[in-house]
Amino acid sequence: MSARIPTLDITRFDTDRDAFVAELGAAYREWGFAGIRNHGIPQARIDAAYDVFKRFFALPEDVKKQYHVPGGGGARGYTPFGVETAKDSKHFDLKEFWHIGREIPEDSEYRDVMPPNLWPAEVPGFREHGYGLYQALDQLGSRMLSALALHIGLPEDYFADKTDSGNSILRPIHYPPITADDIPNVRAGAHEDINLITLLVGASAAGLEVLSKKGEWVPFTSDADTIVVNIGDMLQRLTNHVYPSTTHRVTNPPGEQARQPRYSVPFFLHPNPDFLIDVLPSTITPDNPKRYPEPITAQGYLEERLREIKLK
Template identity: 45%
Template sequence: MTVQTIPVLDLQDFVSGSGPDAGSDIKSQAFVKALGEALSEPGFFALVNHGVEQRLIDAAYGAAEAFFALPENTKAEYELAEMKGQRGFTQFGKEHAKDSEAPDLKEFWHLGRDRATAHPTAYPENIWPREVPQFRPVMTTLFKQLETCAGHLMSACAQYLQQPADFFTAQVKEGNTILRVIHYPPVPADAVPASQRAAPHEDINLITLLCEATTPGLELLQLNGEWLPVQPIQGQIIVDTGDMLQALSNGLLKSTTHRVVNPSRSRDRRFSMPFFVHPRPEFDLAPLPGCVERTGGNQLFPAETAGQSLERRLKEIGLA
């Protein structure tokens, strides 16, 4: 039996208290405390009983495999420069980590909310692969289930930061949240020696929900400088702090460096599906006064909007 290497939390401990007295019962309070401690150190936790159906995750990976198996020229039709990699296809080796010149050994597809928004400039319309008809309905349903799960987690985060439970609700409801469907193909013989499937990096957003990957490879950097493998266990979603939440909490919650290492057998493939939770672009990421007080009294991060932060990162990683 595979044992997880990071804290494991049960979402039902929190959701069970989601009535008028949400967060007031002992289990809910314990969940909020455990979530805050996990996102502070190590910055990651695994979530069970999260409400995302296993059959849906399996179907999504099936649709992903069907798309990425298409000819390169067919996939390239869905890569549009004006999208800045935020919708549709991004070719193998185009993205790199913020502080790395070596390309990541992956290709991916991005999708967001498939509905109208009160802020049409906040994110573009989705595009869908015609060749894989099951892709759209499966990914749309998965997005909605992950969004529901993320809503509960953001409510718990708000409570840990001593904010009202709905502090993030309006912000993430119309935020540029993205589901990234990633294919790590076999490592090519001519790959740049320094390239990894995903070089060491931190996530830009508030929190990330990662459906269990098809094979191992994810590792997080510990305070002692060693890398800790995180296990892909069926029924678990991996959750981590992004840079935006780290800034808002003045570093109380840590955005931990992580990577995806190359496989021991170069012909192995890997799929994963991270769900990047974003607030609305005008959301102010200036550290909350209460968090500044809890972290020593000095503001450690500048005032910046979520939109400014995202645009800066897209340039840093080669997508804009």
């Protein structure tokens, strides 16, 4: 792992809170990225989820496409290869993926924007292991937001009632083997994430690169027991860019490594759909005046961004 992007032990949030919050905040102010170890999610849970995800992606194309929801913006189920395109990119990303969302009651006020999940009948255990990982990452994400809140002078529980029905997404991704040389497409074009924070668990191969403030692409391949957590555009906007949403990409590996598939599973933690993203007063200073005069709901912002990346 690059020595320049810090990896921190989250158990220190309980044992050495002030120092941990200060170090974590400093890492995010500089990078918008950090590695988190001793996160408490058992490796067996992660491995079981990866296993069912790989079995789904190995199914025939016509079977997978039965779980694609036309006009659904990729919100649930399967999104085929060649659809998602990074903002301002001419070429689609080299990936296919699945979306698992929050399970909410049928009579929830958010049901119109948070549809029910789809579950592939062809893969036993997909729901159990997929949603189990969703819940584990949701809990870890809440702890991360507690620490970030403290760092900018908010109550520890500031985000709790603003994300408890969040439109968060677990996205198992399959990057197929690359069989042609000199293609203009990359596995994931340079982009920023839309949400509050993203938690990336166990990417199976190198390729993730983060753009530094100096304009250098820094490789960031985490150890097996580390979850990569980065800031998304919603939190950047909410904090008036105190926490930057850093550009990142997934590059194509060289030579024979390109002939291997790559799998990764990011969890995109979102606020509740009606949460109003308005710059926090505590982040407005003479040196950092308010950058966004108009607030926007989380759902409104999400839909705006989905159109930009060709999912809507």
